[in-house]
Amino acid sequence: LARLVIVSNRVPTPRSRGAQAGGLAVVLKEAAPPGTMWFGWSGSQTARTSTEPRVATSQGVAYATIDLARDDFRKYYAGFANGTLWPLLHFRLGLMAFSRAELDGYVAVNRGFATALAPLLEPDHLVWVHDYHLIPLGAELRAQGVRNPIGFFLHVPFVPASVFGVLPCAARLLRELMAYDLIGLQTRQHVRDLGNAMAEIAGASVHDDGRVEAAGMTTRLIANPVGIDAVAFRRQAEAAIEGPESTRLLESLAGRSLIIGADRLDYSKGLPHRFQGYGRFLQRYPEHHLKVSYLQVATVSRDEVPQYRALRRELDRLAGDINGRNAEFDWVPLRYMTRPVPRATLAGFFRLARVGLVTPLRDGMNLVAKEFIAAQAEDDPGVLVLSRFAGAAETMREALLVNPHDPDEIAEAIAEALAMPLAERRRRHRVLLDAVQGVTARSYFRTFVDLLGETARRRVEPHLAQAGRRP
Numbered sequence: 001l002a003r004l005v006i007v008s009n010r011v012p013t014p015r016s017r018g019a020q021a022g023g024l025a026v027v028l029k030e031a032a033p034p035g036t037m038w039f040g041w042s043g044s045q046t047a048r049t050s051t052e053p054r055v056a057t058s059q060g061v062a063y064a065t066i067d068l069a070r071d072d073f074r075k076y077y078a079g080f081a082n083g084t085l086w087p088l089l090h091f092r093l094g095l096m097a098f099s100r101a102e103l104d105g106y107v108a109v110n111r112g113f114a115t116a117l118a119p120l121l122e123p124d125h126l127v128w129v130h131d132y133h134l135i136p137l138g139a140e141l142r143a144q145g146v147r148n149p150i151g152f153f154l155h156v157p158f159v160p161a162s163v164f165g166v167l168p169c170a171a172r173l174l175r176e177l178m179a180y181d182l183i184g185l186q187t188r189q190h191v192r193d194l195g196n197a198m199a200e201i202a203g204a205s206v207h208d209d210g211r212v213e214a215a216g217m218t219t220r221l222i223a224n225p226v227g228i229d230a231v232a233f234r235r236q237a238e239a240a241i242e243g244p245e246s247t248r249l250l251e252s253l254a255g256r257s258l259i260i261g262a263d264r265l266d267y268s269k270g271l272p273h274r275f276q277g278y279g280r281f282l283q284r285y286p287e288h289h290l291k292v293s294y295l296q297v298a299t300v301s302r303d304e305v306p307q308y309r310a311l312r313r314e315l316d317r318l319a320g321d322i323n324g325r326n327a328e329f330d331w332v333p334l335r336y337m338t339r340p341v342p343r344a345t346l347a348g349f350f351r352l353a354r355v356g357l358v359t360p361l362r363d364g365m366n367l368v369a370k371e372f373i374a375a376q377a378e379d380d381p382g383v384l385v386l387s388r389f390a391g392a393a394e395t396m397r398e399a400l401l402v403n404p405h406d407p408d409e410i411a412e413a414i415a416e417a418l419a420m421p422l423a424e425r426r427r428r429h430r431v432l433l434d435a436v437q438g439v440t441a442r443s444y445f446r447t448f449v450d451l452l453g454e455t456a457r458r459r460v461e462p463h464l465a466q467a468g469r470r471p
């Protein structure tokens with residue numbers, strides 16, 4: 001059986017345990033089988049980029065990490081990955097900055113990853129690269145002579161060709177993607193958009209079955225949405241609700257309904273619009289004054305990128321404004337915290353909530369939507385208000401779907417959720433829970449890895465492709 005090598009920017013090494021906000025780590029940690037090797041950045045910045053990985057093993061998983069030079073890291077991470085690609089892939093051209101120096105830094109780090117990783121690879125390894133930080137890694141590994149099957153998964157959305165084409169190096173990145181044997185995306189829409197971009201910008205032939213051909217190379221696009229271990233999360237929520245934090249929260253609510261949101265503090269998550277929506281709700285539905293409390297956990301993230309610091313200031317201002325206008329001497333309508341909450345505690349809080357607010361302006365998938373549904377008590381479930389522009393909305397149609405750009409629509413959805421009769425809440429929750437349980441972290445993982453093994457075998461043994469059957 002082939003062994004797996006996962007490559008991602010950050011590696012949740014045994015040392016970096018604790019409260020971690022970030023979807024990728026959550027999914028991969030739940031699903032990585034023993035024998036897996038996980039390769040990436042150590043989290044340390046040093047004078048020079050190291051090409052000698054440090055390896056630590058824990059519970060059968062080997063973690064191999066390298067340090068990155070300060071200057072390389074800045075250009076690669078805060079620069080091209082999060083200052084160029086992240087805004088672009090979330091449809092935020094106005095926030096996108098581009099510089100050739102940062103692109104060069106991004107390519108240099110990808111080359112450094114390839115140089116450090118290539119000597120660790122054994123012939124039976126399947127390599128699975130994750131996310132927009134590492135688009136060129138497959139091509140860099142091939143340049144180092146690596147023949148192993150290499151797959152790539154994009155956790156964030158892809159954009160229409162007319163948007164992606166704005167990027168000065170669009171054609172180059174699309175050509176580099178061709179080095180992968182298999183490319184996974186979160187939704188069918190993202191697959192269509194990437195296929196169109198490859199055809200229009202890189203001159204590729206894109207077939208209905210997902211095969212893409214260009215310059216004598218073939219890759220394959222699939223929609224393979226990420227999932228969570230819903231059963232484990234529900235158990236965590238059930239246990240946590242008896243714990244001291246949930247008890248304290250419940251006591252502090254004094255009978256008020258809890259509305260909850262939990263996101264990385266990121267402009268893609270639509271937090272200012274959400275705060276405005278809640279402010280509008282308080283204005284338009286005064287009958288709910290003193291009867292609700294909205295808790296927003298927004299863990300600080302990417303503080304080294306200027307737009308994130310600006311967002312934090314904006315949210316501080318909006319939160320102060322909403323509370324200043326609406327609070328009473330014994331009621332704070334919005335509780336806003338930027339410190340992370342442990343995962344189990346968060347699970348308990350989700351279960352206590354009557355309404356979950358998940359309103360990103362764009363999101364590849366959004367795991368909080370799934371976690372909120374998994375955490376609910378089936379006999380008295382809360383209601384999910386979900387953005388139409390989260391990948392999760394493709395399968396979670398029974399949520400109250402909103403356009404997150406419209407604060408009035410958010411306000412109306414909160415009012416509808418609070419007024420929803422029990423039977424209707426149960427009906428919607430049952431359908432949503434089925435959808436969430438239908439795709440687990442493990443099934444997401446297996447689907448990709450099985451297909452990667454199969455696709456790569458067809459590449460090595462072309463007669464199998466012609467025969468159209470497995471060996």
Ligand code: GDG
Pocket residue numbers: 019020021022023024026027155156226262263264297299339340341342343344346363364365366367368371
């Ligand atoms: C990327 C894509 C895609 C949040 N606050 C705390 C905390 N969290 C946890 C949540 C959830 C995770 O972080 C966030 O996952 P998301 O999916 O919402 O978002 P991204 O980090 O942007 O992830 C996204 C994902 O990759 C997977 O493919 O869904 O679209 O952008 O698990 O619960 N966890 C803890 N404390 C917090 O305060 N412990």
